[in-house]
Amino acid sequence: MSNPPVSPVHDLLARSNRLGSDPRTTNYAGGNTSAKGEAVDPVTGTPAELLWVKGSGGDLGTLTEQGLAVLRLDRLRALVDVYPGVEREDEMVAAFDFCLHGRGGAAPSIDTAMHGLVEAPHVDHLHPDSGIAVATAADGPALTKEIFGERVVWVPWRRPGFQLGLDIAAVRKANPQAIGVILGGHGITAWGATSEECERNSLEIIRTTEEYIAEHGRPEPFGPVVYETPPEAERHARAAALFPVLRGLASTDRPQVGHYTDTDVVLDFVTRAEHPRLAALGTSCPDHFLRTKVRPMVVDLPPAAPLEDVVARVRELHAAYREDYRAYYERHAGPDSPPMRGADPAIVLMPGVGMFSFGADKQTARVAGEFYVNAINVMRGAEAVSAYAPIDEAEKFRIEYWELEEAKLRRRPRPRALATRIALVTGGGSGIGRATALRLAAEGACVVVADRDAEAAAKVAAEIGGPDAAVAAAADVTDAEAVARAVREAVLAFGGVDLVVNNAGLSISKPLLETSETDWDLQHDVMAKGSFLVSRETARVMIVQGMGGDIVYICSKNSLFAGPNNVAYGAAKADQAHQVRLLAAELGEHGIRVNGVNPDGVVRGSGIFAGGWGARRAAVYGVPEEKLGEFYARRTLLKREVLPEHVAGAVFVLTGGELSHTTGLHVPVDAGVAAAFLR
Incomplete structure (x- = not known):
């Protein structure tokens, strides 16, 4: 009697949690991992080949089995035969539901095809800063060749989806010696025969790009320091004075919660000469700009500027930002585009003070700031070894106003009554x-x-x-x-x-x-x-x-x-x-x-009564202290404490x-x- 197939889920979750807990490897809720294996089909009693893959909206660092989508590989691979082409590839996401194995689990993400179609038992798709730096470098293909030779292959930018899955599967088949790919403008994908090998290959790509940038990069890719950074107390006092102004402006279309960041990475960026130019180029990785918007609002006054001048200037900049964002939307929106969601900035950069990020709740605001820190690291790496060249604005719009992203927003639970307060x-x-x-x-x-x-x-x-x-x-x-x-x-x-x-x-x-x-x-x-x-x-x-x-x-x-x-x-x-x-x-x-x-x-649970007030009031009314609550209740119309x-x-x-x-x-x-x- 043969033993039942062994599920790879345990190893997949352990790998995912390790990779997701290291910010150098991927960002919060970014990337996805998968494993293929067999499990017994409860209907036929025979083994079925399955794909376990991180579902839509999950986070690798905290991934559990409930966050995995489980699909039948035979059905998923059969979708290749009915694929209607890149112009209609979004239809394939709905088709994933017909490939699911059993009930429960997470909804399949847009990257499911990549994991299912690549011929490898284990696949990682990650967004490491160093990998995206190479992916967004102006000469990314040449750099990939120089850094890795034939071991890692360059894949030109393509929006995530079924066609990208086909592209990477084809690259994997044509390059049996490769351990993974650099995805232009986006991130990395690696694979392996075992979970350990896949993780090792992912880390090899990440660490090798880190080492290359450190060894070959120019020392000040953001240019010379043009603004001095005030001491922390002065910086925080200025931030506290300006934050409510910025939050009010960022809440013009809908109320927002804010997050303030003045880490060394942020402060160094906003004091350098090149930060306005680079910020204007926007972020590149879809996970980044979906949270940070197409570009940040940059305050162009020195840290020592009078507070009233800064307040007046941020109001002017905010009005200009809203006009620019509306123009961006109108340049690229088509008849079927979702309506504009809001024209206020998600990220505000201020020399000598730091970064303010905004979102529908504190976590969203904080994560938006963390993603922009990732973007700063990407810009630094790309500028150090080449020139930062993110995907173009039209492609960013296609993702920001993608119907699949809009569907995610519609699935969000209704906000609670005091959300954003x-x-x-x-x-x-x-x-x-x-x-x-x-x-x-x-x-x-x-x-x-x-x-x-x-x-x-x-x-x-x-x-x-x-x-x-x-x-x-x-x-x-x-x-x-x-x-x-x-x-x-x-x-x-x-x-x-x-x-x-x-x-x-x-x-x-x-x-x-x-x-x-x-x-x-x-x-x-x-x-x-x-x-x-x-x-x-x-x-x-x-x-x-x-x-x-x-x-x-x-x-x-x-x-x-x-x-x-x-x-x-x-x-x-x-x-x-x-x-x-x-x-x-x-x-x-x-x-x-x-x-x-x-x-x-x-009386019950009261700090005042516990501090002696209860005993004194009980004495006034001539009742035992432990009966004071009952005494108060008896004298009310409802007889309730x-x-x-x-x-x-x-x-x-x-x-x-x-x-x-x-x-x-x-x-x-x-x-x-x-x-x-x-x-």
Whole structure:
């Protein structure tokens, strides 16, 4: 009795993860890998020859078995006989679905034909910076010959698809000695008889091109330094001042989240004489310009230029960029082209400051920046040994507005209610603040968790997710500079601020005659003054962005209800409540809505109650502290206890879009306290 065929999936995933985790090898979500082998057909009980290949939209570094498409090789190869020609090659992508083996798995990508038609058990298609540098060099064919001899073959540019798969299969058949190819303007493909050999061949191509460029390249391919780079503190201060302006401009067509990069690679590029010329040529690898757009916006002022001059200039450059992009679209669009998606830049380069990248969420913005770093590396390599010569503009348009790419966009899930919103929550390390931060993040917002307790803030930010979802900021809201610093951190993390929750608070429960000036000052400093400082600093950002915004005050039923032994807390909360009305009246012209939430006492999960307030209030009402929540619930109309999640829900309702015309409102979250009814 023979043993069942051994699946190559384990080796394929291990190889993919190794290759995808090294940025020198390929970029995020770029490239694809495959393996051919046999598995038992559950219908016939006989072996079937299959292709396992990374599916559409996956990432090699994190690839799992669920991210593979599995196809019958006999059916895939049979497509060659019905191929209608390059003018109709896009039809073949739909045909891949009829070659699938079983249910589940990922959708086959446009590169499936390359992997299936090349006669080798294992195939890698990658986008290494060094390989693309040779692929985009003006004399790429000659360089490939010089570097590799007959071991690697040059394949002229062709848009990814079925015909490219046929081309590479033909090259492989005609060159049995070759281990792979350089794809003009695009990347590399390598193959092998085993998974180990395929990976070894991929790395040989990558490392050999790296070594060739290092040994033969001229030392300053970007030209001499023409701008000095300011120190980090000065650089970041300038970035924080300009980022909201840029984000507002980049959100002209649709709201965007931002990412800031000032790595050595970026700073060196934007200080060199040749960066405007090279940036204007745009990127070449399809994976690059699909995320970075056809070219970046380049600010042409020195780092020391007055801030107001830079702001005025970026507005001019943005208007010109939009005109140029529309002209690009109109030059190449045909009757069947998808509509223009938006004319704002995805990448902005600024001498002495760095790079700003934008996308529909933080990860998209960050990845766009990472891809432009890849593009800089490609330009450096190509210019070092030749001249950078990316694919022409018409070909870029064919890919950017490719119906297959449009179909990918249509398959994306509907954005969550707070997608693209950047939220700052004070007192976010516990209680209502924590619950609010978690809820806003769950609804799609990027969240800055601000708290005097930096460790608690970091814990909540980590609970939400990585830095693409949330960051922590240490902030004492009574300190104007600390507030300004936290807002700067929010801006540098995500590009601006759209939604502010003034939640930081504390309480000291004492009768009037026992309330000291210190008690009074502390509560007013944290809640009345703290809310004022946070609102003032964030309103500055919102006004500059020009995107509107939301400011929500977590007030209290005590802003209306005269509770016993509570004069300092009640007065501070009444101050906050009137700030809502005052700021709603003042900021409305900027599209900034200001509203409040008035909770009843939140006992469970509350940092205030855990800090001694609960014991003091329990003593006032003559109930055991552990029964305080029940006591509060019994005195309400609904007989329900108020929890942090209920307050967070009210914040979401106020900011989630359905109350877009509501400002100056206070929403009670008290289960019905008649004495606190709004009048």
